[in-house]
Amino acid sequence: MTFSAVFVNGGRVLVELPWQKTFSKPGGMAQMIEEKDGHFPYPFSRWTAFRSFSLTTMSSNLRKTYTERAAVHPNPCARTFLELMERKRSNLSVAVDVTSKTELLEIAGKVGPYICLLKTHIDIVNDFDQDLVDQLKALSKKHDFMIFEDRKFADIGNTVKLQYGFGIYRIASWADITNCHSVPGEGIISGLKEIGLPLNRGLLLLAEMSSAGSLATGAYTAATVAMARRHQDFVIGFIAMRRMDAEDEGGDFIVMTPGVSLDVAGDGLGQQYRTPREVVVESGGDVVIVGRGIYGKGKNVEEQAKRYRDAGWEAYLERVRR
């Protein structure tokens, strides 16, 4: 069994160890780091200040191909998505955060051939109408991608049910995947499930966030993962910065990771970026979510989509070959 140590200080991952080793106490791990790398990157005195410490067994799903995972996945939505990624040779999701219908459709058309998943924030589109949804669905068929409405539901079960199924957006009628915060407790999943499950939709829980100072850490993240385990018929994965499932617990959750850029480290508003390789190889993410890195000012959208698709896919191949 492969072990990876994750040292958490107030929720911040400090060190990850890829080699096999179990430790009975943190001091033993620090010694091991010194022996392996010649130095321990943090003063030993800091060690005792760590608020929590966990040794997690890393998921065997890390080394499986998307096809292998699809073959045994019990959830139809997850299965369809994993198959699509391998068929299309893409683990790239583009977050199209623009405010006009024309621009959204134009970008979706350009990135379509390179993505597995188009991510929308439908409520930021000034001129939203049903025709936008119809055209997005047509593009998803033409280019073979799925649609993820990044709604980040965060209310009680009864309210999110109404928000998901009704109103002007009728999200459940067209979005294959949506997501929610776990802060209200398990009722949020039950509410969304009542609407989404009969339609074969999938849900992602926000176990972590990419933004600086996020409160989704430590015990909150662990409780979120436990909630997902109790709803594997509907919850297909997480928005997270790293792998969330452990080998000895079974199941397979797809990890989608935002905060990805090949060029910059942040956006001045708290967003924190890492490269596709850092996300997929080093942290075990399955899908890289890229927004402004693809359609920002002066960018050639097709070129950037191809560049990120290639980087994400190469990272995946490197990971499964290990």
Ligand SMILES: O=C(O)c1cc(=O)[nH]c(=O)n1[C@@H]1O[C@H](COP(=O)(O)O)[C@@H](O)[C@H]1O
């Ligand atoms: O749920 C998300 O997708 C999400 C979670 C998170 O922790 N951080 C995050 O940036 N996102 C979304 O991912 C996208 C990132 O966009 P860029 O920063 O432009 O690449 C945006 O649509 C965010 O709403």
